[in-house]
Amino acid sequence: MNHSVAVILGAGPVGLAVGRTLGERxxxxxxxxxxxxxxxxxxxxxxxxxxxxxxxxxxxxASILVHAAGVPYQDWARDLPILQNAVLLAAxxxxxxxxxxxxxxxxxxxxxxxxxxxxxxxxTRKGALRLALSNQWIEAHRLGRIRGVSIRAxxxxxxxxxxxxxxxxGARFFPGLERGxxxxxxxxxxxxxxxxxxxxxxxxxADAAVTSGVWGRAWIAPSIGPTTARGLAYxxxxxxxxxxxxxxxxxxxxRALGLFSPMLREVGEMLYQFKSDFTVDASAFEDQxxxxxxxxxxxxxxxxxxxxxxx
Numbered sequence: 001m002n003h004s005v006a007v008i009l010g011a012g013p014v015g016l017a018v019g020r021t022l023g024e025r026x027x028x029x030x031x032x033x034x035x036x037x038x039x040x041x042x043x044x045x046x047x048x049x050x051x052x053x054x055x056x057x058x059x060x061x062a063s064i065l066v067h068a069a070g071v072p073y074q075d076w077a078r079d080l081p082i083l084q085n086a087v088l089l090a091a092x093x094x095x096x097x098x099x100x101x102x103x104x105x106x107x108x109x110x111x112x113x114x115x116x117x118x119x120x121x122x123x124t125r126k127g128a129l130r131l132a133l134s135n136q137w138i139e140a141h142r143l144g145r146i147r148g149v150s151i152r153a154x155x156x157x158x159x160x161x162x163x164x165x166x167x168x169x170g171a172r173f174f175p176g177l178e179r180g181x182x183x184x185x186x187x188x189x190x191x192x193x194x195x196x197x198x199x200x201x202x203x204x205x206a207d208a209a210v211t212s213g214v215w216g217r218a219w220i221a222p223s224i225g226p227t228t229a230r231g232l233a234y235x236x237x238x239x240x241x242x243x244x245x246x247x248x249x250x251x252x253x254x255r256a257l258g259l260f261s262p263m264l265r266e267v268g269e270m271l272y273q274f275k276s277d278f279t280v281d282a283s284a285f286e287d288q289x290x291x292x293x294x295x296x297x298x299x300x301x302x303x304x305x306x307x308x309x310x311x
Contacts, residue, residue, distance in 0.1 A: 004028060006209070007062040007096065009049050009087070010069030011037045013161040014101050017202035018066055025206065032058050033069075050079065052086040056093040064209045065096040070166065073266035076126055084133045091146040098137060099209045100150035101201070102218065104280065106131035109272060113194070113281040116220055124269045134218060141216045149215040151204045154223050154280055155273075157232070158198035158299060159306030168229060169195075169236065174307060177237055182245040185229045186254070186267070187274025189246050194225035194280045195232065197299045207289050219285045222293035226279040235296065239304040 005028045008019045019029040019042055029042040032055070036046030047054045049069055059065055067087050071079045091098035105127035108119040122128045134150065141148040157169035164170035168185060176183035204221040208214055230246045237244035251271070258265035286292050294302075 005030060005062045006064035006066060007032060007059045008042075008066045008068060009033075009055075010067075011039055011044075012068065012070045013156070013164045013167070013198060014070075014201060014205075015066070015068035017160050017198050018068060018101070018205045021199075021202040021206040022064070022209070025210075027064070030058070030062065050082045050086055052089040055086045056090040059090045059094050059096060062094055062096045064099060065091050065094065066099045066101070066205060066209065068101040068205075072263055073126065074262035076129055076266075080129060080133060084136060088137060088140050088146055091148065092140075095147075097209060097212075097215060098146050098148040099205055100134070100137060100148065101205060102134060102150045102152040103130065104152055104154055104220070104273075105270075106134060109276075109278055112277055113226075113279040114220070115281045116218060116284050123272060126266070126269060138216070138218070147212075147215050149208045150218040151201065151208055151221050152218055153196040153201045153204075153221040154194045154278070156196045156198045156201055158303050161198050162303060162307040169232065169303070173233070173236075177233075177240060177242060177244050180242065180244075182247045183233060184247040184249045185233075185274070186249055187271055188276070189229040189233070189248060191228060191274065192226035192277040192279055193228060193274070194223040194278065195227065196221050196223045197294045199302075200293050203291075204285065204289070211289075214288060219288070220280055220282045222282045222286055222291065223280050224293045224296050224299060226277070227296065229274075232296075232300075235300045236304060239300050240308070 006022045007030045008015045011031050011033050023029045031039050031044045036044050038044050045058050047058045049055050106120045106122045107114045108121040122131050137148045140146045161167040161170050173183050201221050
């Protein structure tokens with residue numbers, strides 16, 4: 001199939017990264033956001049992506065439809081099902097393959113490492129919703145309504161995410177690193193953790209979009225690790241020529257802050273991923289697509305280089 005136009009929902013770190021990757025492969029990229037945020041080298045359209053009719057209209061002519069739109073935790077239950085239905089309808093009307101950027105919330109994390117064969121027994125409300133939405137598109141694919149595929153990533157970091165509030169190694173990390181202050185992490189900074197390098201996540205999404213033989217299921221993106229939050233912090237600090245102190249946000253403080261912040265109140269439910277080990281095995285993806293995650297040394301160098309250029 002000639003994939004000539006890709007519509008990307010959302011212009012956050014993931015959307016921008018996958019759009020850039022597809023653009024480098026000669027695909028024309030069209031971003032759809034509520035405000036029509038301009039994106040260099042791509043078309044940008046303003047539309048309410050929760051509106052099925054509006055979304056189908058702006059997705060006309062596309063062969064790829066990437067769902068990379070982010071929704072604040074506190075709005076998940078209200079907005080994600082509406083958005084999912086709009087994406088499914090747009091994919092059905094246009095014939096574009098629907099590519100979903102997903103996470104690992106649906107898996108039982110008591111048995112590690114997590115693979116695609118791990119039990120999907122979500123331990124949280126958000127995980128249960130994530131599983132329901134995933135099952136919805138998979139069933140639509142099985143019934144022939146759409147063609148779909150998803151890539152599930154762990155916590156991401158890398159170029160394009162160093163100022164993101166949604167990355168542990170983003171807006172909460174780099175200002176502290178640059179000012180020589182203590183950077184705090186949720187949970188246990190010494191727990192083993194697999195991190196997904198953002199360019200790898202984008203490459204995986206782009207590869208899945210154009211490989212029809214892999215559609216109809218979820219894949220886990222190649223991820224770095226296991227390492228630890230402390231270890232990654234020290235590696236980034238060394239690359240930056242700085243020292244860094246690592247601290248932990250007490251659970252009680254998070255609960256107290258949650259009284260005033262709906263977002264932080266919802267974060268508490270996800271602490272299980274950071275209090276204990278949380279690792280993945282992406283060998284199924286690696287065997288199918290023939291590549292592995294970027295090595296940690298390269299990822300650290302590229303992350304700091306990208307951040308320092310924009311500083």
